[in-house]
Amino acid sequence: xxxxTFLILTALAAGAQHGYGIMTDVAQISDGRLRLRAGTLYAxxxxxxxxxxxxxxxxxxVDGRLRRYxxxxxxGAQRLEAEVDRMRSNTAVAARRLRLLGGTx
Amino acid sequence: MDDNFRTSxxxxxxxxxxxxxxxxxxxxxxxxxxxxxxxTLNAKTSxxxxxxxxxxxxxxxxxxxxxxxxxxxxxxxxxxPARYRRIHEDEMLAVVMTVAPDGKSRPGIGEAADxxxxxxxxxxxxxxxxxxxxxxxxxAVLSVILPVVILxxxxxxxxxxxxxxxxxxxxxxxxxxxxxxxxxxxxxxxRVAVLTAVGLLLWLALLSGSGTLLSGASDAPGYLALGLVxxxxxxxxxxxxxxxxxxxxxxxxxxxxxxxxxxxTSHQLTLIVIAVICAGMALVSSLSRWLLVLLAIPAxxxxxxxxxxxxxxxxxxxxxxATTYLPLGLAMVTLAYLLPLVLxxxxxxxxxxxxxxxxxxxxxxxxx
Numbered sequence: 181x182x183x184x185t186f187l188i189l190t191a192l193a194a195g196a197q198h199g200y201g202i203m204t205d206v207a208q209i210s211d212g213r214l215r216l217r218a219g220t221l222y223a224x225x226x227x228x229x230x231x232x233x234x235x236x237x238x239x240x241x242v243d244g245r246l247r248r249y250x251x252x253x254x255x256g257a258q259r260l261e262a263e264v265d266r267m268r269s270n271t272a273v274a275a276r277r278l279r280l281l282g283g284t285x
Numbered sequence: 286m287d288d289n290f291r292t293s294x295x296x297x298x299x300x301x302x303x304x305x306x307x308x309x310x311x312x313x314x315x316x317x318x319x320x321x322x323x324x325t326l327n328a329k330t331s332x333x334x335x336x337x338x339x340x341x342x343x344x345x346x347x348x349x350x351x352x353x354x355x356x357x358x359x360x361x362x363x364x365x366p367a368r369y370r371r372i373h374e375d376e377m378l379a380v381v382m383t384v385a386p387d388g389k390s391r392p393g394i395g396e397a398a399d400x401x402x403x404x405x406x407x408x409x410x411x412x413x414x415x416x417x418x419x420x421x422x423x424x425a426v427l428s429v430i431l432p433v434v435i436l437x438x439x440x441x442x443x444x445x446x447x448x449x450x451x452x453x454x455x456x457x458x459x460x461x462x463x464x465x466x467x468x469x470x471x472x473x474x475x476r477v478a479v480l481t482a483v484g485l486l487l488w489l490a491l492l493s494g495s496g497t498l499l500s501g502a503s504d505a506p507g508y509l510a511l512g513l514v515x516x517x518x519x520x521x522x523x524x525x526x527x528x529x530x531x532x533x534x535x536x537x538x539x540x541x542x543x544x545x546x547x548x549x550t551s552h553q554l555t556l557i558v559i560a561v562i563c564a565g566m567a568l569v570s571s572l573s574r575w576l577l578v579l580l581a582i583p584a585x586x587x588x589x590x591x592x593x594x595x596x597x598x599x600x601x602x603x604x605x606x607a608t609t610y611l612p613l614g615l616a617m618v619t620l621a622y623l624l625p626l627v628l629x630x631x632x633x634x635x636x637x638x639x640x641x642x643x644x645x646x647x648x649x650x651x652x653x
Contacts, residue, residue: 199380217396218380219403222373223410230411244305244318245379 181263185224187214189233189252189260196237196251199225225250233259290331298359300325300334302352307341350390355382357392364404364633366571367640368412412571417522423575424521426531428478430539431514432470435507436463437543462488466514475523479515486511509583517579534569535576538562567635574636585625 184206191197191205203216228234233256237249252260301322308318321337328334358381362374381396392400411418443459462485469478489507521527545558566573607616 199376200383203380203384217399218377218384219396219399219401221380222377223403223406226369226407227410230414230416232414241319242379243315244301244308244322245382246375247379248373248376 183210183214184216184220185228186260186263188216188221188224188228189256189263192234192250192252193257193260196249198247198249202250228256232256292328292331292334296331296334297325297328299352299356300328300337302355303338303341306351312341350388351382353390354385354392357390358382358400361392361397361400362404363637363641364401365640366404366408366412367642369407370640408571417526419571420575420579421521422526422530423572423579424517425523425527426535426572426576427527427579428475428514428517428521429470429524429527429531430536431510431517432463432466432478432482433536434539434543435510435514436460436467437540439463441544470524471528473523473525473528475518475525478524479518482511482514482518486515506583513579513583530572535566535573538566539576539580567632574632578632581628 187206187209188202190209191202194205197205199218199221203218203221206214206216225234229236229250232253234250235253237251239249240247304313304318304321304325307313308315313321324337325334328337355378358378359374362370362377365374381392381400385392385396409418409420439460440456443456462481466478466481466485469481486508489511518524542559542562563577566577607619611619
């Protein structure tokens with residue numbers, strides 16, 4: 181799973197958000213490292229929707245413009261959890277080996 | 286200005302954008318904005334639109350910038366598929382307008398590139414939950430159609446190259462393996478078909494001295510077509526799926542194209558017929574457009590010669606036409622590099638026009 185996808189799912193794990201909200205949340209989660217643009221964000225959202233990991237929550241009209249909120253599906257939450265477990269075990273192995281190498285504990 | 290001219294969607298969009306800017310500047314309350322936006326969407330004449338803006342201050346540079354910026358973004362969003370745009374254009378526009386800094390009147394290069402890349406990615410994804418992406422379906426259809434095309438071309442070439450001395454047995458020999466491939470594909474035997482196609486490819490390579498089987502001169506189109514068959518059989522659901530979605534329209538178009546280039550001796554006529562068929566396919570559906578894109582790979586080598594024209598006897602129709610009007614070297618360069626560029630630009634423009642046109646009609650299916 182690539183980083184933008186992972187961070188978008190993480191952002192939605194906090195609750196339903198709209199496009200701009202997801203972009204600011206991802207920038208905040210990654211400490212400003214990953215700034216999503218609209219094209220990338222919506223391409224990923226489209227793929228996640230087709231894979232049934234994300235779905236539309238509701239629509240609102242704010243300041244005369246349409247705003248659509250997205251939320252995680254149960255499968256989406258499971259997929260994110262599986263990815264977290266995978267990364268956690270990988271990082272644990274890496275940290276252990278670095279310790280043995282005499283690096284930081 | 287006459288108040289009785291009928292308005293159009295771009296006019297209404299422009300007025301709605303202006304209304305939002307007036308709201309942002311504080312000239313309208315939220316309730317007034319919603320009321321006037323509704324009036325704008327229902328406006329039928331230019332007089333209706335003028336009355337919506339009647340008591341508001343005249344255009345200011347900031348509002349003009351924002352309206353121009355929105356027009357710029359809408360032009361970029363037109364590259365997205367029509368069905369996707371119907372559902373998502375408004376919310377995407379809201380996001381890009383929020384992100385854009387004040388005073389900009391044109392989308393930045395980074396933003397533009399990101400939106401265009403996004404459009405390409407969305408076009409490669411499935412269009413409905415649980416559906417196959419269009420390109421995989423196109424490959425499935427090709428895994429059925431291409432073997433038939435290869436068989437037709439082999440038969441026509443064998444006919445052309447046979448002389449009174451060679452018997453019918455010789456002709457049969459030439460088309461035996463393509464015939465076998467067609468039979469295996471129609472029986473939906475995907476793995477056997479892959480082996481047959483690979484076998485045919487290897488046999489062609491061994492015979493490369495006497496390349497009469499598929500193309501008559503340069504073997505590149507034959508290799509590309511067979512390679513495409515192998516890819517189509519492996520990367521797609523296969524002939525089973527292909528036969529499911531194959532329509533007589535697609536099959537007829539491709540077969541007519543093949544027979545035309547096999548039978549007619551007038552190069553100009555061949556080109557005209559092929560161009561008409563391609564235009565028809567490009568406008569019919571997204572599956573047809575993917576078929577065109579994929580078929581362009583072997584077709585380009587066959588029709589236009591490309592770099593392969595340098596190595597073999599240039600039998601391609603376009604090459605003959607081009608050398609009538611251009612010196613040889615210039616014809617080579619034009620066909621190899623300029624022509625595909627021009628075709629690519631035309632294809633992109635056609636897809637965008639079609640997306641703009643059909644996104645104005647109501648949709649019947651939705652993704653979310």
